[in-house]
Amino acid sequence: MNINATLIGQAIAFAIFVWFCMKYVWPPLLDAIETRQKKIADGLTQAERAGKDLELAQAKAAEKLKEAKAQAAEIIDQANKRRTQIVEEAKGEAEIERNKIIAQGEAEVEAERNRAREELRQQVATLAIAGAEKIIKRSIDKEANSDIINKLVAEL
Amino acid sequence: MSSHVEETSSSYIQHHLTNLTWSVDGGWNAHDAGFWTFHVDSLLVAVGLGVLFLWLFRSVAKKSTVGVPGKLQCFIEMVIDFVDENVKDTFHGKNALIAPLALTIFVWVFLMNLMDLVPVDFIPHAAKLAGVDYLKVVPTTDLNVTLGMSLSVFALIIYYTVKVKGFGGFVKELTMQPFNHWAFIPVNFLLEAVTLLAKPVSLGLRLFGNLYAGELIFILIALLGYWQLPLYFPWAVFHILIIVLQAFIFMMLTIVYLSMAHEDH
Numbered sequence: 112m113n114i115n116a117t118l119i120g121q122a123i124a125f126a127i128f129v130w131f132c133m134k135y136v137w138p139p140l141l142d143a144i145e146t147r148q149k150k151i152a153d154g155l156t157q158a159e160r161a162g163k164d165l166e167l168a169q170a171k172a173a174e175k176l177k178e179a180k181a182q183a184a185e186i187i188d189q190a191n192k193r194r195t196q197i198v199e200e201a202k203g204e205a206e207i208e209r210n211k212i213i214a215q216g217e218a219e220v221e222a223e224r225n226r227a228r229e230e231l232r233q234q235v236a237t238l239a240i241a242g243a244e245k246i247i248k249r250s251i252d253k254e255a256n257s258d259i260i261n262k263l264v265a266e267l
Numbered sequence: 268m269s270s271h272v273e274e275t276s277s278s279y280i281q282h283h284l285t286n287l288t289w290s291v292d293g294g295w296n297a298h299d300a301g302f303w304t305f306h307v308d309s310l311l312v313a314v315g316l317g318v319l320f321l322w323l324f325r326s327v328a329k330k331s332t333v334g335v336p337g338k339l340q341c342f343i344e345m346v347i348d349f350v351d352e353n354v355k356d357t358f359h360g361k362n363a364l365i366a367p368l369a370l371t372i373f374v375w376v377f378l379m380n381l382m383d384l385v386p387v388d389f390i391p392h393a394a395k396l397a398g399v400d401y402l403k404v405v406p407t408t409d410l411n412v413t414l415g416m417s418l419s420v421f422a423l424i425i426y427y428t429v430k431v432k433g434f435g436g437f438v439k440e441l442t443m444q445p446f447n448h449w450a451f452i453p454v455n456f457l458l459e460a461v462t463l464l465a466k467p468v469s470l471g472l473r474l475f476g477n478l479y480a481g482e483l484i485f486i487l488i489a490l491l492g493y494w495q496l497p498l499y500f501p502w503a504v505f506h507i508l509i510i511v512l513q514a515f516i517f518m519m520l521t522i523v524y525l526s527m528a529h530e531d532h
Binding site: 115117118122132136140141144147150179207 | 332
C-alpha cells in the first residue's frame with residue numbers, strides 16, 4: 112500500500128462533491144424541511160386557537176340557554192299570576208252580580224208580597240164590608256157604622 | 268477460488284488486496300511506478316458512489332414538496348435532519364459549508380463502506396471474466412482515499428483557523444499554549460504540532476484500518492471453503508454496525524475539528 116496520486120484525485124472528487132452538495136442539494140432540502148416545520152407549527156397553533164374559540168362559543172351558548180330558560184320560567188310565572196288574578200277578579204265580579212241579582216229578586220219578592228198583601232187587605236176589607244153589610248142589612252144602617260168598619264180594615 | 272490449482276492462499280489474498288492501477292510513466296498495472304499512479308478501481312467506485320449519492324439527493328431535492336412528502340423524500344429528509352442536528356449540537360457558529368460537508372462525508376463514506384458487504388469474489392471475479400485482472404471494490408480500504416478526504420478536512424481546518432483568528436492567531440495557537448510563556452515556545456510548538464498533525468492522520472487511518480481489517484477478515488472467511496457459509500453471515504451483520512459507525516465517526520470528528528477551528532480559546 113503506497114501513497115500516490117490517487118489521494119489527489121480523491122481530494123478533487125471530494126471537493127467537487129461537497130461543492131455540489133452545498134450548492135444544489137442541501138439548501139432546497141433543508142428549506143423544504145424548515146418550511147414544513149413552520150407550517151406544522153402554524154397549523155398546531157391555529158388548531159389550538161380554534162379549540163379555545165369552540166370552548167368559548169360553547170360557554171356562551173350554555174349561558175344563553177340558561178338565560179332563555181330563566182326567561183321562560185319568569186314568563187310562565189307571570190302567566191300563572193295573571194291567571195290567578197283574572198280568576199280572582201271574575202270571582203269578585205260574579206259575587207257582586209250574584210248579590211245584585213239576589214237583592215233584585217228579594218226586592219221583587221218584597222214588592223210582590225206587599226202588593227199581594229195590599230190586595231188581600233183590600234179584598235179582606237171588601238169581604239169584611241160585605242160581611243158587615245150582610246150583617247147590617249139585617250140590622251142597621253150602612254153609613255152609621257162605616258167608620259167602625261174602616262177602623263177595622265186599618266187594623267188588619 | 269481456492270480450488271484453483273495454481274492459486275495459493277497467500278496469492279489469493281494478495282490478489283484481492285491489489286489495486287487496478289494506471290500510472291503516468293508505466294501505464295496499466297506497472298510495479299513501483301512512482302507517485303503519479305492512480306488506483307483506477309478506487310477512484311471509479313468512489314466517484315460512481317459519490318455521483319449516485321448526489322444524483323439521488325438532487326432528484327429528491329428537485330421534487331421536494333413542502334406538503335406531505337413521499338416515502339423517499341421522508342427518508343432523505345431523515346438523513347438530512349440527522350446530520351443537521353449533529354451539526355447544530357456541535358457547531359455553534361454560522362457556516363454554510365459545514366452541514367453539506369458533513370452530509371457528503373456521512374453518506375459518501377457510508378456508501379463506500381457498504382461496498383464491503385458485497386461478497387468479496389463477486390465483482391473481482393466478474394471483472395476477471397471481462398478481462399480486468401485486478402479490482403478492489405471498497406474505496407475506503409485504500410489509504411489514499413481515506414487520507415485524501417482527511418487531508419481535505421485538514422486543509423479546511425487550517426483555512427478556517429486562519430480565517431477566524433488571523434495568521435497571528437494561528438501561530439499563537441501553535442506556540443503559546445498550553446504554557447503561556449515565551450520560554451516554552453519550542454515545547455508548545457512540538458506539542459501543538461503533534462496535536463494538529465494527529466487530526467488528519469488519525470481521521471484517515473481510523474477509517475482505513477477499520478475497513479481494511481474488515482475486508483481482510485471477509486477474504487479470510489472466503490478462503491474457508493464450505494465453512495465460509497455459516498461464518499460470512501455473522502461477520503457481515505457485525506460489519507453493518509462498523510460501516511455506519513465509521514461513517515458517523517468521520518463526519519462527527521470533521522464537525523468537531525472545524526468547530527474547534529472556529530472557537531477562540
